[in-house]
Amino acid sequence: MFIFHKETTLDDLGNGVTRRILAHDGNMMAVEVNFEQGAIGPMHNHPHEQLTYVLSGEFEFTIGEEKHVVRAGDTLYKQPNIMHGCVCLKPGTLLDTFTPIREDFLHG
Structure with missing residues (x-):
């Protein structure tokens, strides 16, 4: 399967965050998430496994009880149902991979 950038849609989630299902x-699902400086990914959880690769920017991430600043090249793993969220410290882009797929992203 080939997916071309020009054939994908950028969704504005508001408050300085956009999402593109790749x-x-x-x-499995791959998603690009773009953040403006100061934008927040609110604390939440879901039943999916999630890998996040930081393509650019700088983020303060909380996963469970741990909090760290991550930058381009860093990777985060979020097990199912763990609370997690972030604050964007410098404008950037994340590549999120989910398994199973986020049906709510497709139909929400």
């Missing part, structure tokens, strides 16, 4: 099948 690819998905029945088991």
